[in-house]
Amino acid sequence: MELETLLLSRIQFAANxxxxxxxxxxxxxxxxxxxxxxxxxxxxxxKRWMEAYRFWVKIFALSFAMxxxxxITMSFQFGTNWPGFMETVxxxxxxxxxxxxxTAFFLEAxxxxxxxxGFSRVPNWLHxxxxxxxxxxxxxxxxxxxxxxxxxxxxxxxxxxxxxxxATDWSxxxxxxxxxxRFGHMVLASFLTVSFLIAGxxxxxxxxxxxxxxxxxxxxxxxxxxxxxxPVQILVGDFHGLNTKEYQPxxxxxxxxxxxxxxxxPLVLFAIPDEEARENRFEIGIPKLASFILTxxxxxxxxxxxxxxxxxxxxLHPRVTPVFWSFRVxxxxxxxxxxxxxxxxxxxxxxxxxxxGLPKPMLYGLVGMSFSGWLATLAGWxxxxxxxxxxxxQGVMTTKEAVADVPAPMVLSTLIAYLAVYAALxxxxxxxxxxxxxxxxxxENIGTRVAPSPAAAPKxxxxx
Amino acid sequence: MYYFGDPTIWLPFVFAALxxxxxxxxxxxxxxxxxxxxxxxFADDAEKDRMIASIGPFWDANETWLVLAVGLLLVAFPSAxxxxxxxxxxxxxxxxxxxxxxxxxxxxxxxxxAPHKHLxxxxxxxGSLMTSLSQGFMLGMYVMGLEWTWINFAFAMLTxxxxxxxxxxxxxxxxxxxxxxxxxxxAVAWARGGIWGLVLGxxxxxxxxxxxxxxxxxxxxxxxxALYLSPLPILSALLVLWLWAMLRKMPYADDRRSWQxxxxxxxxxxxxxxxxxxxxxxxxxxxxxTIYEAAxxxxxxxxxxxxxxxxxxxxxxxxxxxxxxxxxxxTELRYD
Numbered sequence: 001m002e003l004e005t006l007l008l009s010r011i012q013f014a015a016n017x018x019x020x021x022x023x024x025x026x027x028x029x030x031x032x033x034x035x036x037x038x039x040x041x042x043x044x045x046x047k048r049w050m051e052a053y054r055f056w057v058k059i060f061a062l063s064f065a066m067x068x069x070x071x072i073t074m075s076f077q078f079g080t081n082w083p084g085f086m087e088t089v090x091x092x093x094x095x096x097x098x099x100x101x102x103t104a105f106f107l108e109a110x111x112x113x114x115x116x117x118g119f120s121r122v123p124n125w126l127h128x129x130x131x132x133x134x135x136x137x138x139x140x141x142x143x144x145x146x147x148x149x150x151x152x153x154x155x156x157x158x159x160x161x162x163x164x165x166x167a168t169d170w171s172x173x174x175x176x177x178x179x180x181x182r183f184g185h186m187v188l189a190s191f192l193t194v195s196f197l198i199a200g201x202x203x204x205x206x207x208x209x210x211x212x213x214x215x216x217x218x219x220x221x222x223x224x225x226x227x228x229x230x231p232v233q234i235l236v237g238d239f240h241g242l243n244t245k246e247y248q249p250x251x252x253x254x255x256x257x258x259x260x261x262x263x264x265x266p267l268v269l270f271a272i273p274d275e276e277a278r279e280n281r282f283e284i285g286i287p288k289l290a291s292f293i294l295t296x297x298x299x300x301x302x303x304x305x306x307x308x309x310x311x312x313x314x315x316l317h318p319r320v321t322p323v324f325w326s327f328r329v330x331x332x333x334x335x336x337x338x339x340x341x342x343x344x345x346x347x348x349x350x351x352x353x354x355x356x357g358l359p360k361p362m363l364y365g366l367v368g369m370s371f372s373g374w375l376a377t378l379a380g381w382x383x384x385x386x387x388x389x390x391x392x393x394q395g396v397m398t399t400k401e402a403v404a405d406v407p408a409p410m411v412l413s414t415l416i417a418y419l420a421v422y423a424a425l426x427x428x429x430x431x432x433x434x435x436x437x438x439x440x441x442x443x444e445n446i447g448t449r450v451a452p453s454p455a456a457a458p459k460x461x462x463x464x
Numbered sequence: 465m466y467y468f469g470d471p472t473i474w475l476p477f478v479f480a481a482l483x484x485x486x487x488x489x490x491x492x493x494x495x496x497x498x499x500x501x502x503x504x505x506f507a508d509d510a511e512k513d514r515m516i517a518s519i520g521p522f523w524d525a526n527e528t529w530l531v532l533a534v535g536l537l538l539v540a541f542p543s544a545x546x547x548x549x550x551x552x553x554x555x556x557x558x559x560x561x562x563x564x565x566x567x568x569x570x571x572x573x574x575x576x577x578a579p580h581k582h583l584x585x586x587x588x589x590x591g592s593l594m595t596s597l598s599q600g601f602m603l604g605m606y607v608m609g610l611e612w613t614w615i616n617f618a619f620a621m622l623t624x625x626x627x628x629x630x631x632x633x634x635x636x637x638x639x640x641x642x643x644x645x646x647x648x649x650x651a652v653a654w655a656r657g658g659i660w661g662l663v664l665g666x667x668x669x670x671x672x673x674x675x676x677x678x679x680x681x682x683x684x685x686x687x688x689x690a691l692y693l694s695p696l697p698i699l700s701a702l703l704v705l706w707l708w709a710m711l712r713k714m715p716y717a718d719d720r721r722s723w724q725x726x727x728x729x730x731x732x733x734x735x736x737x738x739x740x741x742x743x744x745x746x747x748x749x750x751x752x753x754t755i756y757e758a759a760x761x762x763x764x765x766x767x768x769x770x771x772x773x774x775x776x777x778x779x780x781x782x783x784x785x786x787x788x789x790x791x792x793x794x795t796e797l798r799y800d
Contacts (some may be wrong), residue, residue, distance in 0.1 A: 062571045069567035082545025091764040094539025102775040113521030414557040
């Protein structure tokens with residue numbers, strides 16, 4: 001019974017946080033993209049930038065609402081399902097969450113109203129400032145929550161007194177070893193997600209005949225942003241992996257499907273990990289490559305999963321299959337993003353015809369990649385979060401210790417309710433994005449009213 | 465941290481006050497926009513758009529006060545957070561699904577194809593209703609000591625209805641302030657029809673609380689406390705009478721005093737909340753855990769407090785800014 005409650009609570013939290021992260025992943029970077037569109041408009045006075053702004057600010061508003069409401073759910077679930085978490089590490093998690101609410105949530109929430117509905121009510125500089133503050137707020141929120149999440153992976157700066165963590169060094173807690181890598185990796189993931197979303201939806205509009213200047217600039221911006229950022233992301237991901245190897249070797253062993261500690265470890269491309277027999281089936285790998293990537297030495301030694309089983313048989317490493325496969329889905333999607341964005345950028349530059357230089361298959365490909373960022377981001381989070389199990393806070397408390405003693409049928413009933421709501425909302429969200437795109441392609445309600453160009457009213461130009 | 469005496473005494477008190485203030489601000493601010501949602505079925509389509517416009521720029525920030533309140537409970541009184549929310553597992557889940565529905569319906573109803581709009585209007589109403597009812601239910605359960613007995617359940621069902629009607633009342637006073645003409649006249653009628661929820665709700669809680677706990681009974685009915693506290697019920701009664709008299713004659717010519725019902729409703733809310741806070745202090749889980757027992761370590765609370773002192777006035781400042789920018793009668797919400 002207790003086990004069922006644990007499993008159901010885990011599935012419920014995983015469902016909530018997976019659903020939630022989809023939307024911040026969009027709003028974090030889309031806020032900055034909107035600021036970019038707005039600043040270009042302020043500088044050039046060209047309507048096309050404002051056209052792009054107007055379309056994407058609607059998607060931003062929708063995504064933001066989805067993120068807010070699914071986020072509220074999580075702050076309550078700490079208490080309803082995981083009371084042990086705050087009772088044990090509340091002294092550390094508490095201030096970090098409090099700072100997120102105070103420095104980020106209110107900033108975003110208040111200035112969002114001005115950003116969305118204030119264009120004709122406030123001076124242009126205040127509207128630009130509101131856009132900046134909303135974007136800044138989303139980044140602050142990312143920062144604090146990543147600090148807390150990273151601390152759960154690489155905890156430091158605290159002492160345990162009577163089973164409760166007490167902070168001893170806040171700068172050690174905030175700048176814990178995995179925080180910079182995870183923060184960079186997540187922010188870049190957000191920018192890539194948004195770039196592919198903008199490119200995909202713009203390609204869709206282009207294909208159905210909505211070939212406006214606004215679509216053109218948005219698509220070009222998105223493709224070049226993706227092409228520039230994806231190699232950076234791969235590099236940051238590699239650093240993040242090296243950091244994980246140092247602090248959470250069990251997770252790396254699961255990601256690589258490496259059971260025994262040895263040197264010259266192959267990079268496993270495909271395998272079906274067998275948790276019972278503790279070995280891989282149907283393994284296909286490149287000899288010695290994993291050792292080289294992880295230790296920068298072809299014969300470097302890498303710790304295997306068998307190191308993390310205690311003498312009385314307690315398994316202190318995560319289940320291998322989900323970690324192994326989510327890692328491959330993430331890397332595979334990343335490589336596909338590299339291929340698509342570089343090819344598209346090359347076609348635009350080489351043929352010197354801008355978006356017209358993109359052939360139809362490429363446009364269809366971009367439409368198909370619209371939500372590729374979501375796939376990679378979720379797969380990445382599954383890798384790192386499942387990879388931390390059985391720990392909730394690495395080495396400090398296990399997930400099992402934190403769960404609430406709520407009857408399993410009760411958790412099941414709420415889980416089903418959440419899943420039904422989330423499935424319906426996700427379908428509605430994707431439907432509405434493409435509906436707005438079709439509406440915009442028909443020329444309805446987009447760019448119909450453009451405010452006087454700020455170039456004509458020099459007073460309204462913000463300092464750049 | 466030692467400037468004001470023992471930090472294990474004054475820090476929990478300060479945080480209880482901060483949390484109380486957040487809950488109070490939340491029930492006033494989100495109270496009016498939840499109330500607008502509850503009133504949705506009584507309005508026609510054009511009126512629905514104007515009602516949404518009257519809360520559109522604010523609802524998100526209003527809801528953030530709930531996040532702050534539950535966040536403060538979580539960070540300052542972690543064991544109480546666990547105890548309260550585990551006891552209220554189902555109503556919390558219903559409230560969360562309600563909040564999700566109404567939050568996204570705001571966006572979807574404006575962006576989805578026209579034939580789907582009524583669907584999202586219904587979702588907005590259903591979400592607002594679920595949220596209000598479950599909050600009222602939780603209030604009732606909390607007052608009765610978080611024990612799942614039939615009596616407590618029945619009482620909580622009553623407070624669920626009262627709080628929902630109370631929210632619709634404060635929502636109606638907001639619509640009176642933000643609209644004009646036919647909708648405003650309608651809102652006056654809604655407010656007249658909803659004031660009983662507020663009165664019965666406050667009455668039921670005020671009567672029930674002292675009888676659940678002898679401790680609370682003594683706090684209210686021993687001499688001289690009863691004397692000092694007497695202005696609270698007397699002022700509340702006067703406010704209700706004033707509201708009633710005002711609503712009978714509204715709307716006034718030139719839209720004079722259109723803000724006063726909302727202000728009076730807020731004042732009533734504040735007094736009711738003050739009374740409750742007085743009853744339950746020093747307990748955060750009624751009659752079980754005090755704020756001093758549940759509080760986090762002083763060094764953690766202190767670090768949050770430093771941030772709070774800087775950030776909270778800033779939040780207040782720009783919240784006021786947003787209400788000033790979107791002051792006056794609600795106009796159509798436009799992105800351009």
